Amino acid sequence: MFRGGADGEAAGVGADASATNGTNATAADAAGGVTRGQIVARIERLPNNLMHVKARLLIGLATFFDGFDVIAIAATLPLLIAQWSLTPGQIGFLIAAPSVGQLVGALFFPWLAERYGRLHSIAWSAGIIGLMSIACGFAPSFELFALLRIVQGLGLGGELPVAATYINEVTRAHGRGRFVLLYEVVFPIGLLVSNGAGAWLVPRYGWEVMYFIGGVPIVLFFVLRKIIPESPRWLAEKNRMAEADRAVRAFESHARTPLPPVCDVASFDAMAARHPKRRVRDLLSGAYRGRTLAVWMLWATCGFIQYGLSTWLPTIYKTVYHAPLQLALNLAAGASVLGVVGSLVCAMVVDKVGRKPVINVSFVLCALSLALAGLLHAQSVYVVATLCAFAMGFLASGFITAYVYTPELYPTSVRAMGCGFGGAWLKIAAIFAPTLIAGTIGSGDLSSAFYALALVPFAAALTVHWLGIETKGKVLEQLEA
Structure with missing residues (x-):
C-alpha cells in the first residue's frame, strides 16, 4: 500500500493519464494532488467497459453461489429428513x-469492508462459503451438518451487502x-440453478453433490484481488489518493473510446467538504x-x-399435497424461473420509473399472490404452486431492487455498514420465519x-x-444528507 508522500507522485501520473484521455487539468492537479471530487468526476464520465465486465463477472460468481448455496437446502432437505429421521x-x-x-456475517464483513477494503471482505466471505459447502458434503450427522451450515452462514451473510456496495x-449515476x-x-439465477440442478442431480446422485458444486467460490479467495481494482471511492474516502487514482486508471485504461473531459470537479469537492464523515451511529x-427504517423493513x-x-x-x-419428490422439486424450480424473469424486468425499468415504485408495486403484488394462496390452499398442488x-x-x-x-442511501464512509445492517435484518427474519411454516405442516392447513x-x-x-x-x-455523493 502506498500512502503519504507517495500520493503526490502517483497523483502526477494520474494527471498525465487523464490528459491523454482528453481531460482538463484541475487546480488540484496543478498543485500535484488528486482530490475526492476528481475521483468521483472521473468515475462519473466512465462508460461501462471491460473492467466493469470483469468486476461484474467475478463478484457475480460469488453472488451466484451465494444464491446457489442458500437454497441448496430446499432440494436436499427431503433426503436429509429421511436419512437422519428429522423431527419438525x-x-x-x-x-x-x-x-x-x-x-454475524452481515455485520462483520461490512465492518471489514469499511476498515480494510471491499475486495478483501468479498474474497474472505467467498472463501468461507466455498470451503464450508464442501465440508457439508462430507458431514456424517445432523449435528455436524448444522454446525457447518452456521459457519458457512458467516460468508453467505457477508458477501451480498459488500458486493452490492462495491458494484x-x-x-456512474x-x-x-x-x-x-x-x-x-x-442471485436469483443462482436460486434457479440450485433448484433446477437439485431437481435433476439429487434424485440421481444424492444430496452431497449439491454441496460439492457449491464449493466453487473458494477460487475467488485466491484470484479476486489480483484481477480487479479496489473501490476508488472507498480509497478516496480513506485519503489513499494514489491508490484511488490507480484504481480509476485501471477502469479508464479499458475504455473503448476516448474519454470526455472531467467535469464538475469543484462541485464534487464542495459536496465532500459540505458533508462530514459519517459514523455508524448516524444511521x-x-x-x-x-x-434506515425503510431499509430494515425492506430487507x-x-x-x-x-x-x-x-x-x-x-x-x-x-x-401436505403428497406430490412425488421429483414433482415437488420441479414445482419449486418453477418458482425460481419467475424470480429470474421478475428480476430481469425490474432491471429494464428501474432507471425509468424509479426504485420506490418498483419496490412498492412488486411487494403489493407479492402480498396479493400469497393472500390468494391462503384463500385457495385447499385446491390442488398446481394452484398453490402457481x-x-x-x-x-x-x-x-423488490428484493433485487434493494x-x-x-447503497444509494448512504455515504461512502458507512455505505457497507448500512447495507450490512439491512442484511442483518434479513437474517433475523430468516431465523424466525421457518418456525411459522413448521407449525402448520403437521395440520396441513396452510391458510394462516x-x-x-x-x-x-x-x-x-x-x-x-x-x-x-x-x-x-x-x-451517490448528491444523495448524502
Whole structure:
C-alpha cells in the first residue's frame, strides 16, 4: 500500500493519464494532488467497459453461489429428513440455524469492508462459503451438518451487502440501476440453478453433490484481488489518493473510446467538504433515520418470505399435497424461473420509473399472490404452486431492487455498514420465519401461514412509500444528507 508522500507522485501520473484521455487539468492537479471530487468526476464520465465486465463477472460468481448455496437446502432437505429421521423441530432448526451465522456475517464483513477494503471482505466471505459447502458434503450427522451450515452462514451473510456496495461505487449515476441489477440478477439465477440442478442431480446422485458444486467460490479467495481494482471511492474516502487514482486508471485504461473531459470537479469537492464523515451511529440520526427504517423493513421482508416460504416449498408439496419428490422439486424450480424473469424486468425499468415504485408495486403484488394462496390452499398442488411462484417472482423484483437502492442511501464512509445492517435484518427474519411454516405442516392447513406471510410485504410497501426517498439518476455523493 502506498500512502503519504507517495500520493503526490502517483497523483502526477494520474494527471498525465487523464490528459491523454482528453481531460482538463484541475487546480488540484496543478498543485500535484488528486482530490475526492476528481475521483468521483472521473468515475462519473466512465462508460461501462471491460473492467466493469470483469468486476461484474467475478463478484457475480460469488453472488451466484451465494444464491446457489442458500437454497441448496430446499432440494436436499427431503433426503436429509429421511436419512437422519428429522423431527419438525430439527427441520426448522436446520433451515434457520445458518441464519445465525449469516446475521454475524452481515455485520462483520461490512465492518471489514469499511476498515480494510471491499475486495478483501468479498474474497474472505467467498472463501468461507466455498470451503464450508464442501465440508457439508462430507458431514456424517445432523449435528455436524448444522454446525457447518452456521459457519458457512458467516460468508453467505457477508458477501451480498459488500458486493452490492462495491458494484454501486464503481458505477456512474447514468444507468446505474440497470447496471447493478443486471449484475444482481445472478442471485436469483443462482436460486434457479440450485433448484433446477437439485431437481435433476439429487434424485440421481444424492444430496452431497449439491454441496460439492457449491464449493466453487473458494477460487475467488485466491484470484479476486489480483484481477480487479479496489473501490476508488472507498480509497478516496480513506485519503489513499494514489491508490484511488490507480484504481480509476485501471477502469479508464479499458475504455473503448476516448474519454470526455472531467467535469464538475469543484462541485464534487464542495459536496465532500459540505458533508462530514459519517459514523455508524448516524444511521439512526437526522435525515438517515427514515432511510434506515425503510431499509430494515425492506430487507426483513425479503428474509421473511424467502426463508419462510421458498426453502419449505418442496417439503410442503411433498408432505401436505403428497406430490412425488421429483414433482415437488420441479414445482419449486418453477418458482425460481419467475424470480429470474421478475428480476430481469425490474432491471429494464428501474432507471425509468424509479426504485420506490418498483419496490412498492412488486411487494403489493407479492402480498396479493400469497393472500390468494391462503384463500385457495385447499385446491390442488398446481394452484398453490402457481400462486407461490408468482409471489416469489414479485418478491424477487423488490428484493433485487434493494441491492441498488440500499447503497444509494448512504455515504461512502458507512455505505457497507448500512447495507450490512439491512442484511442483518434479513437474517433475523430468516431465523424466525421457518418456525411459522413448521407449525402448520403437521395440520396441513396452510391458510394462516399464507395470510401472515402476505401481511409482511404489504407493510414493507407502506414503509418504503412513506419513509424512503427516490434515488434514480443521482450521483451517490448528491444523495448524502
